[in-house]
Amino acid sequence: MGTNIARETKETKITADINIYGEGSYKIDIEDNFLKHMVETLAKYGNFDLKLKASGDNFHHLLEDVAITLGKAIQDAIKGKKINRIGQATVAMDDALVMAVVDLIDRPYVDVQLPDELYNHFMRSFALEARITLHVHIIKGKEPHHIIEASFKALGTALKVAMVSREHLLSTKDSVKWKR
Numbered sequence: 001m002g003t004n005i006a007r008e009t010k011e012t013k014i015t016a017d018i019n020i021y022g023e024g025s026y027k028i029d030i031e032d033n034f035l036k037h038m039v040e041t042l043a044k045y046g047n048f049d050l051k052l053k054a055s056g057d058n059f060h061h062l063l064e065d066v067a068i069t070l071g072k073a074i075q076d077a078i079k080g081k082k083i084n085r086i087g088q089a090t091v092a093m094d095d096a097l098v099m100a101v102v103d104l105i106d107r108p109y110v111d112v113q114l115p116d117e118l119y120n121h122f123m124r125s126f127a128l129e130a131r132i133t134l135h136v137h138i139i140k141g142k143e144p145h146h147i148i149e150a151s152f153k154a155l156g157t158a159l160k161v162a163m164v165s166r167e168h169l170l171s172t173k174d175s176v177k178w179k180r
Helices: 035-045 059-078 117-130 144-162
Strands: 003-008 014-020 026-030 048-055 084-092 096-103 109-112 133-140
Touching: 003 059, 014 059, 026 035, 035 048, 035 059, 035 144, 048 059, 059 117, 084 144, 096 144, 109 117, 117 133, 117 144, 133 144
Parallel strands: 026 048, 109 133
Antiparallel strands: 003 014, 014 048, 084 096, 096 133
C-alpha cells in the first residue's frame, strides 16, 4: 500500500500501512471504539489510505503508542518529498469549532488544549514523532466529544493540504544536511 511500520513493546503491538496519496479508505482494528473512530476520522479527512491494527494492556498505552506509530508512519511517508508543507483547516461539528494548523517540517512543536488530557497526549505524541509543528485551537465548543472529533477532522484536513506534492521544495533554507 505505501509505508509499512510496526511497533511492539511489552505493553502494545501495533502495525500500520499508510499511503498518504490515497482516497481516505481505512481498515482500523483497535479495541477502543472512540479511539478507533478518531483514527478512522483522521484517515478519512486526511485522504490517506490506512490499515492499522493495535492492541495493548491499557487505554493510555494503546492511545499513546497508536499516536507514536501514526506519527512515525507520516514522517517516513513524507521524508524527502517536495510537499506544500503547511496546511490549515477550521472545522465545525455541532457546538464545536476547532482550527488545526500544521507545518510538516523537521521542527517538532505542539500547542494543543483539548478537553481530555489523554487526547492532548495523543496529539503531542503524534506531532513529536512525526517531527511536525502542530497547533490545535478550540475556537468554541462545550461537548468534549464534538471538540475532540472536530480536532481530528481539522488535523486530517490540514495534513491533506500540507502533504500535496509540489514541484519545488518550500523552504528558504533549501534542504537541511547533517554532518557527524
